[in-house]
Amino acid sequence: MILELQCYRYDIDIIHRPGKDIPVTDCLSRKLIINAKPIKDELAKKADVAVHYLFETLPISDPKLAEIRTCTANDESMQVLKHFIISGWPSQCRECPELILDHWNHRDKLMYADGLIFKSDRIVIPKTLRQEILLQIHAGHFSVEKCHSRACTTLFWPGMISDIEKSVTNCSTCQMHQNMKQKETMISHPIPSLPWQVIASDIFNFDGKEYVLVVDYYSKYPEVDHLSDTRSRTVINNIKES
Incomplete structure (x- = not known):
């Protein structure tokens, strides 16, 4: 659904080909011309509904969303990323600015809406908020796998999984109370009563x-x-x- 909201920029060359030169006639070339405006209006309505549904289902409070919007607006890399999402990405990776180069591989999944940048249905977190978000993800001192599952349903930034692993690994509380392998107690064998019996x-x-x-x-x-x-x-x- 989110991918339908994206707008791609293409340079299209239209070449007319006479019907007599087309070996197989396609059905659309024989359909009556219809007014495209109702279709555009319907697509616009669907897009509005999709965006509204996305924001309604986000498990993030309004104050936190407002904070993410503010940080997104003040973050240089996020603004450059917003520009390329709206205006279009370069055709080659080497033409992409270094600030947003780590977003190149998932550029087709990024969108901008209401002051926020999304990767599919996950919010892209600005750099200034990532450390705070990491602390909130690990607030209950969950394991690495649990923190992964909590974050990956809603949040995204390049290298997020690696940052979560480092955050959990470096947590002194978790290191102190982590489950240790049970040590096997030494079991002494019974002493035999005669030499060379055992x-x-x-x-x-x-x-x-x-x-x-x-x-x-x-x-x-x-x-x-x-x-x-x-x-x-x-x-x-x-x-x-x-």
């Missing part, structure tokens, strides 16, 4: 050679033997000999 074994490599280590749980006495290979038969036989 053993532990492992294979390790040292200086390019393979060895098997056997430790008695009762005395902690270790035995180390060299292995000719690490096949299961060799390891089992070696441990049995130990």
Whole structure:
């Protein structure tokens, strides 16, 4: 709906082609000429309704909207952006002013209405208000994902997601109370009643050679033997000999 409100500037060359040179006749060339004014009036009404609906459904208070309008009017980059939205964008990226270069990739989704700039149905926030908005987004000390979902339904500025992640990551309160992984408590094994009743074994490599280590749980006495290979038969036989 929002995209229908945008006005694009095109340089159109109209060339007349006689009907006898058109192999397939299109239906519009055979329709009667109608008055275009009612159509324009109807489109204007639809545009007014769409703009009114957009402002009525914004989850932002009137005082805050007024503050955003004021900051938009006083922000140089926002005014340059407004000019290009209304007058048209250059044909190539290198012709775009550096002030608004970060808006180039979504230029076809930008619109201006009632002192505010929108990207689709989200308000573009001026630079002077972004830090304050970040604090309000993270006022409840929500997680990064929750702050993303809160902001992305209503607000926009280039690099907003990255700024939200930095804001949440650098929050000292969140760092202090964040969920920590549960530490596993150490469980001591029962001490056996006789030597070599319970053993532990492992294979390790040292200086390019393979060895098997056997430790008695009762005395902690270790035995180390060299292995000719690490096949299961060799390891089992070696441990049995130990």
